[in-house]
Amino acid sequence: MAGRGGPGGSGRSPSQDETPLRRIPLALDDVEAELKADFGDSNSDVVMRRVDLWTAPEVHGLLFYIEGLVDRATINSVGLKPLMHGERCPAVDPIPARGDVLADILISHLVPSGQISAVDDFNKVIEKVLTGEAAIFIEGCPKAVVFEAKGWEHRGVDEPSTEKTLRGPREGFTEVLRVNTALVRRRLKTPHLRFDGTTVGVRSKTDMVVVYIKGITDPELVEQVKQRIACINVDIVGDSGIIEEFIEDRPDSPFPQLQYTERPDRFCAGLSEGLVGVLVDSSPFALMAPANLASFFQSAEDYYDRYPFAGPLRALRYVAGALALVFPALYVGVATYHQEMLPTSLALAIAGSHLPVPFPTLVEALLMELALELIRESAVRMPDPVGQTMGFVGALLLGDAAVAAGLVSPIMVIVVAVTGLASFTIPHYSVGLAVRLLRFGLLLLAAGMGLFGLAAGVVVIVLHLSALTSLGVPYLQPMLHSQDIFKDILWRSPMFTHRYRPSFARPVDRIRQGRSSREWASQRQPEDWGRDGGGDGESR
């Protein structure tokens, strides 16, 4: 099949590779019996349609497909019509009524399908039919003609729900692999774009492709991804998230080590920077590797907005990330141990607001954080409008009621609200989750040993991040390169200054754009000085 080159059948379990060839019976009755033995009698979606081919004398055939996985129109026009109402074909006229040659004639002359092949292994035929293809068995023929007929119901291309932007494309990946590959191809019209396909999952047999641009992506990186995928021996792959866990370097780390995205534009941008992508059938989330901490603070919109705004917004996200991680712990540490740091009026205000609260600051903070997590988690599980309402109402009511009941101080509500808002600015949900989890640890440390406990916790987190790798590439690498840090890490500089691709993925071709992208600006004549405003249209 086209587009199924891949790493040599990688992704199959050893037991599958060793399965001996299962020959196709010559008698259609035997074929039907074997199919019934495999699928059972009661499967209503398994269709075995007997047909008589229009040869003279007639030859019996059996069209086999799974209802719901195929497109009915395709079955009728590509499968049934040529078999039952065949037209005269001068090249092979008269068509011999022999099953053994009919398969080749069907492929070469009669069945109008772009993806069609003759398969002699019964198991392979079943495997293909289960992925949405249709098979024609012919009486007396040791091969089956298998043709593409995929056509199941699926969600259309829609706006990504997890990576919304104000500016930029609104298309998101869907659950259909081929739709997703087309979305990528449409953006990267280069013959060097590669989709190396394979299947994973002993029972789900999920199609997936490793995507990269030959000549840009480090071949060693591609090979590493393929090898890790080839090692996966699992029953069912329901989403790319499952693949992620199998191929990341440190599954025990709270930080994600692979980027995921619903946006084809972001995916293509990653590929053009030398990353390797993975698209999994039935998942709208594409994976990209290697990842680093900075990549989780970048949003697609950063590149669509003008840089004077994109840069500060990027920096704000880092500040918000830091706030989301340490703010409650900082408050608890200062309020419990280091009140002398604060101006007297603020210290008195904090002490006064805490006076009616019967709990220590730590318990107060834990209660509010827990409430926030409950609201957030329940809002995610609700339908969209209900979820939003529940979030607002829950936060307002709970905060107000807790203060009125004297369970928490108003300042603590502010602290938790600011923390919650800050955590929403992190563009990637999985990093937000890590931050939420680690926040509790830091809270406990700050409650135990003030700012020194907090400092120790932060050191542990930074040490952990320093040791973390994504496909062997250090997680903090681009953030430690001083020359890149204000180019596209903490800040986003103008696009025309991004001459080189980021080095962390070790792209083969480092040059991303020529020097001449804004050559016209340097060619301005001295007499143009002071006429940036356009000269009141005099040039017209």
Added chain:
Amino acid sequence: MAAAMASRGDRNHIKNAQFAVLTAQTVFSTGFLAVGGLFATISESGAWLGTLLGALGGLAVAGLCSLVVQMHPGKNLSGIADAVLPKAISKLVSLSYAAYCVWLLAAGTRQFILAIWIPFLQTASPLTLAILVAAVTLYGANLGIEAIARASIVFFPVVVLSILVLAGLSVPVAAPGRLLPAVGVGVPELLRTSLLASSFGAECIVMMAFVAHTNEPEGVGRAVAWGVLVGMVMMAAVVAIDTVVLGSRAVTRVIFPVLEVAKLVGFGEFLERSEVLLLSVWFCAALLKQATVFHASARSIADTLGLKNPKLALVPLGASLVVASLYPTTVVAVLEWVRAFLRYTIWYALGLPLTLLVASMLRRPERAHQGEGRSR
């Protein structure tokens, strides 16, 4: 194949810039707390100059280490000792080096525990603090020198910035005339101060445990020298700030003068007292220094005992660090301990690379002779 699948980066290899930062952090990050008081007792207003001159001792150690490393590329301290010394002496060298590192660890941890506990966390137990420090140190050491080096790149610039901020905030309350006379009470005292101060610079010898872990072996000597220079200049700057703000007499009366200085300055109305914040920042760098030294000592002990996995030495070493960092119990005794450390360790730090250098030079003709014999 499996190795390629697991990793494609240079794990456990660091760049020379990281090496320089690690060295500066090792030299600076714990000693600076009490150094003003210790040196002002000897040479009063000349303490800062004495500290600066102490960099020369550190640079001498760095130079000797560099010469040794150049003669044995790709080898750490234990490897070099094994190559040039008889086995028993080589083991003794590794063991003495481990003892030096443990002393350094215990002294640094004890100082920081006191600096945190006495003014800020009297409600917490010093044992809890010691356990916290040991746990973080052990975690860092377990992750390896590459992770520590990367984390140091994150924190050390913040420490440098904090010293600059401290200097900036000190300006309104500073009296620069207090730095004069620059030689203090006399040249002999100044030289004594610089000799003691050079013990801090000599802490760069810790890096001998990691010289084989650099990506650019040819520039290791320069990186260590830069680290010593930066660390000692920062330390001299801290002593100078202590002196201009408190005066050389007042500096001698407090245990941790830099904290007293931090108490006198603030960030205006928003943060009235900044010393906790500054000490927290310094604490981060100190933890990373401790992790570096801990890693060096664990490596050395593992080499001495012939352990294939240096991580086996981590847990017992961590436990002994907790115990060692709880003693001595009085501040005066701790300062005496630090003084003793300063008095002797410079000689050890000079003697160790010198011994290895001499042994290497003596072994070289012997090896050349053996080589000739073989070629025949």
